[in-house]
Amino acid sequence: xxxxxxxxxxxxxxxxKRNIYSEIFFQKRGRRGFNAYESKKxxxxxxxxxxxxxxxxxxxxxxxxxxxxxxDTIRPALQTIGTEEGVKKIAGMYLMLTxxxxxFLADTTVNFNPTATELADITLMVAKEVRQFNITPRIAMLxxxxxxxxxxxxARLVAEARSLVKQKNPSLIxxxxxxxxxxxxxxxxKENYPFSELVDKNVNxxxxxxxxxxxxxxxxxxxxxxxxxxxxxLLGLKKxxxxxxLGSSVRSxxxxxxxxxxxxxTKSKASxxxxxxxxxxxxxxRKKEHEL
Numbered sequence: 001x002x003x004x005x006x007x008x009x010x011x012x013x014x015x016x017k018r019n020i021y022s023e024i025f026f027q028k029r030g031r032r033g034f035n036a037y038e039s040k041k042x043x044x045x046x047x048x049x050x051x052x053x054x055x056x057x058x059x060x061x062x063x064x065x066x067x068x069x070x071x072d073t074i075r076p077a078l079q080t081i082g083t084e085e086g087v088k089k090i091a092g093m094y095l096m097l098t099x100x101x102x103x104f105l106a107d108t109t110v111n112f113n114p115t116a117t118e119l120a121d122i123t124l125m126v127a128k129e130v131r132q133f134n135i136t137p138r139i140a141m142l143x144x145x146x147x148x149x150x151x152x153x154x155a156r157l158v159a160e161a162r163s164l165v166k167q168k169n170p171s172l173i174x175x176x177x178x179x180x181x182x183x184x185x186x187x188x189x190k191e192n193y194p195f196s197e198l199v200d201k202n203v204n205x206x207x208x209x210x211x212x213x214x215x216x217x218x219x220x221x222x223x224x225x226x227x228x229x230x231x232x233x234l235l236g237l238k239k240x241x242x243x244x245x246l247g248s249s250v251r252s253x254x255x256x257x258x259x260x261x262x263x264x265x266t267k268s269k270a271s272x273x274x275x276x277x278x279x280x281x282x283x284x285x286r287k288k289e290h291e292l
Contacts, residue, residue: 009049018043021052029079047073051080054239060268061240061260066248070109074234077241087236089114091122092243093129094218094231095259104130104137104205108214109232109243116157120164123207125235127172130205132266139205140183140198141165141176142213147193148177158209173197180206230255233263240264 007014019040025048026039034042042048047068053059065073074090083090092109095102106126111118123139130137141162145155158177165174175197182189183203190199208214222229230252234242240263242256 007049007053009046010044014049017058018049021049021056024056025052025080032079045076047076048080051076051241054241055081060264061242063242063244063253063256063260065243065245066253067246069246070232070243073241073243074110077234077237081237081239081241083236084238087125088121089118090234090236091125092232093126093235094229095133095233096218096221096227096229098221098227101202102133102135102204103227105214105218106205106207106235107211108208108218109234110211112211114210116160116164119158119161119207119209120168122235123161123165123174124169124172126205126207127169127174129233129235132262135204137173137205138198138201138203139172139174139176139207140178140180140203141174141207141209142180142183143177143209144179146178146182147196154209161207173201176207177209230259233259238267240267 007017009018022036022040022043025043026034026036029039030036043052047064050059050062050064054062062077070092078090090110091107093104093106094108095104097103104126107114107122111122114122119141123141127137127139141158143155143158144150145152145158148155148159155177162174162176165172178189178193178196182193183198183206186200186202189196193199206214206217208217218229218231221227232243232245240260242260242263244253244256248256
């Protein structure tokens with residue numbers, strides 16, 4: 001890491017940059033609860049400072065959360081960067097590396113009890129992200145009910161969300177509401193629900209009806225050593241900001257850094273080759289290569 005700049009948002013050396021960021025932040029949030037003094041004060045926080053670096057193009061992406069709770073990392077990103085066009089609420093997704101292949105879980109981080117419309121939007125965001133991994137999403141929307149076996153509000157909500165997803169993206173392979181046992185048992189699905197879009201297809205994406213079920217599921221998989229967890233991957237932000245679990249290992253931090261870099265490349269409108277070749281570290285690398 002020799003030669004990499006290390007910036008302390010509280011130091012005198014970053015005062016000029018901090019003042020610039022605070023002015024931009026105040027323009028964004030001046031009518032939304034922040035006065036001029038608070039805008040300067042909040043930029044001493046590393047999460048706000050880091051998000052403003054991403055927003056202003058001084059950094060390509062940010063990962064944080066090693067010693068912070070999720071809200072303390074997500075809130076600055078929403079207040080400084082904001083969401084992608086058309087996105088009303090962001091979501092969190094985990095990538096679980098299982099023996100049978102990658103499995104994507106959402107929402108595991110952000111939305112406590114999403115409405116049918118919100119759950120549909122989460123599903124579409126997840127599908128978009130899964131495709132970034134060059135994987136065709138095959139999505140099961142989970143519940144304790146199978147295709148109307150329960151007429152409870154909770155079950156109907158998932159069924160309605162699936163209907164909304166199909167209206168917006170008819171070609172997406174998605175079905176529900178269904179139990180997890182049905183989603184992963186093709187024989188059971190074929191015998192009892194032959195009409196399902198997921199018959200003879202291996203499910204690789206799970207959408208949970210609420211935050212509690214999704215969070216419990218990914219923690220069980222992780223702690224029972226049935227899968228390696230990468231995430232949470234934030235979905236719906238305009239620019240790449242991702243969060244770590246409290247006390248993440250070096251391996252987890254590396255995995256999230258890779259996710260953030262890929263996200264930055266995907267969201268960048270400029271040529272990645274041009275960006276790399278214009279960067280200072282690339283020029284230093286080329287210079288040393290010539291010297292050798």
